[in-house]
Amino acid sequence: MARIKAAICREHGQPMTIEEVELRAPSFGEVEIRVDAVAICHSDISLWQGGFGGSLPAVYGHEAAGAVTAVGEGVKGFAVGDAAVVTVIRACGACPSCGNGRPSSCEDPGDPAAGPIASPEGEPIWQGVFTGAFAEKVVVDQTQIAKIPSDMPKDAAALVACGVITGVGAAVNTAQIRAGQDVVVIGAGGVGLNAIQGARIAGARRIIAVDANAAKLEGAKEFGATDAILADGKPWVEVKKILGGRGADVVLVTVGVAKVYDMAPRYLANGGKVVMVGMPHFGSNATYSPLLMAAAGQGLVGSSMGDVIVKRDIPWMVDLYAQGRLKLDELITRRWSLEEINEAFADTMAGNARRNVIVLKHD
Ligand SMILES: [Zn+2]
Ligand SMILES: [Zn+2]
Structure with missing residues (x-):
């Protein structure tokens, strides 16, 4: 004792x-x-x-x-x-x-x-x-x-x-990012910066950080983001321009906000997946289109502690x-x-x- x-x-x-x-x-x-x-x-x-x-x-x-x-x-x-x-x-x-x-x-x-x-x-x-x-x-x-x-x-x-293990692990273990894949990281806070580092370590081609805070986006580039997009309006449109019209193979959501989850599938390429890292409070729900996601072979997967x-x-x-x-x-x-x-x-x-x-x- x-x-x-x-x-x-x-x-x-x-x-x-x-x-x-x-x-x-x-x-x-x-x-x-x-x-x-x-x-x-x-x-x-x-x-x-x-x-x-x-x-x-x-x-x-x-x-x-x-x-x-x-x-x-x-x-x-x-x-x-x-x-x-x-x-x-x-x-x-x-x-x-x-x-x-x-x-x-x-x-x-x-x-x-x-x-x-x-x-x-x-x-x-x-x-x-x-x-x-x-x-x-x-x-x-x-x-x-x-x-x-x-x-x-x-x-x-x-x-x-x-x-660090949550962010890096989500990229390396849960998403199993391969060299050359395109990755979007939503949220450039503590966990998001580590998801960016994880994507870099895994060999992603483009790593696009999305955040509502311009100062945080500057930090994202220090940690390995190749591009940074301010989250206002329809940021997925900008993201798809950067990716040559295609969406991302992996979208890592690192903020605990249900509304952000609603939008996350919009960044995806066919066959891509959203990795759920940020945790909204009990009782807050997100929506998605099962039809569109099934037809495009997309997925949603949770990442617990990376x-x-x-x-x-x-x-x-x-x-x-x-x-x-x-x-x-x-x-x-x-x-x-x-x-x-x-x-x-x-x-x-x-x-x-x-x-x-x-x-x-x-x-
Ligand atoms: Zn923690
Ligand atoms: Zn056990």
Whole structure:
């Protein structure tokens, strides 16, 4: 049992409070990680707003990096002191999805209500998406972590935990972009920039970024977009001009807005597919024409956490970063302390940040 500080959400949409909580020791198959950096993801905002359900009180935060501080029984390949990335991808290893090589769609990841966090009085606290990383430490399942080089900056490493694997994985794993294909990425925020990087790594011919914010489009080009289109009017008309009249083989939607999903199939070439990455709140629905999509052999496919396999994909992404072939530092807009979490949330909601990162100092 460890007594740690964590940012607790007691009411959706209200400021979080920094409180002392009890974190139980890692049990079988679990590790305890000291959190050195944790980024703020749009899913954290949605969870805090209550848009994804879940119970209260809760600790959110799921893009973390730090070092192993304790190892439970039955943990293989990790020792105290190892630097690691902590992801939300908790996989049972025994369900059909895990058996089929899709641990990010695990059907039995466990019960978040039975997590390791409690108040000093013993009141259970919800461990947001099996992580609860707006805290000094986390206890997570060994399937959720990947080892990283000890000299890798933790703020950059934290981004790999969610935004980077989600974007790069959607392009490489879900869309399976081939060299020479044409790709549209809708949304040039934190995840969109990584989808652009993924398309570049996969060898796409044209990578067209579409966003309503002209400043974000400039950033998209830094990350590998070949073209950038402002999302007003009918941007798919401009996109098809760039692509010589044909649509895109792959459209990656990285914003959580249902209206954007309504329009996404319009960018497609025959045989193309829309990859659904951004997550609108519960209850918001999108529409499409089954007739037109069936006739053109098009598809829609969801990408959960970039269909990433944690221990396969995080090491290669980390190595591409070390080689200068995957941008991470450029994704960080600003660093904050845990005490500044509400201000950092407000800044993320204002929409201009690529990623805000909470950096924790330990004595
Ligand atoms: Zn996330
Ligand atoms: Zn499973």
